[in-house]
Amino acid sequence: MTDSTLTTSLWEGLQSILEGRRxxxxxxxxxxxxxxxxxxxDEEREALFDIERGDGFSAHRYLIVGQWGTHVDPPSxxxxxxxxxxxxPVEEMILPLVVLDITSRVAGNPDATPTLEDVRNWESRNGAIPEGSFVALRTGWSHRWPDADAMANRDKDGLSHTPGWSxxxxxxxxxxxxxxxxxxxxxxxxxxxxxxxxDFSLETYVLEQDRWQIELLANLDGLPEAGAAVVASWPKPQGGSGFPARVFAIC
Incomplete structure (x- = not known):
């Protein structure tokens, strides 16, 4: 079997798996x-060349901090x-997707966090969370984007009331x-x-365990709580400590 045959067979196999998926x-x-x-x-963006100005092509320069928008945080x-x-490694960029949903609790209490009971209930319905999974915390908070005040949800004393992990x-x-x-x-x-x-002790905990995370996810509502896959990818800056990511689910 030639390399081209192997490549074709792999692609055909993927096509059959992905056909009809969301x-x-x-x-x-x-x-x-x-x-x-x-x-x-804040982000600064400049059009160095612009078709609308009569240039032959468009090219923008972006000045952003790595942790910008939907982004990846590596351990570093x-x-x-x-x-x-x-x-x-790229092998870590496509993973089983687990959605842990506390949306209903957050609706009544913006300071809500997940509990072990939430995890046990998930596993009673779906079995043990697979090793090597990506676990997404669904809170409904992304519907507040891009309203900065709504995202921060500060009270009169300046305290932010947002959900988080436990x-x-x-x-x-x-x-x-x-x-x-x-x-x-x-x-x-x-x-x-x-x-x-x-106090960023939970983020510190995740990263010191040599795990990575994605912040500011969108469109988690409507995803199945089990059985989907997530693909997360980002540019490859040498020594990079964070970067905007493109993340999507296959259901």
Missing amino acids: FVDLTHAFHPGQPRFAAFP HFIRGGRTLDEI LEVLSFLINERSVAAVGHEQTDTDPGLATSRQ
């Missing part, structure tokens, strides 16, 4: 003025000596189920009450 883009389109971490500057974002973006769930997912990565709709891993006091 593709869901989980990525916000980034732009100047969007919600961002308070210490980060918080951890000295942690893996950088170019050190995460240590008990992250510890279980990483230590008991060996998941590869996590993701969420809100700006931070930690809930807003924690980030308001500059």
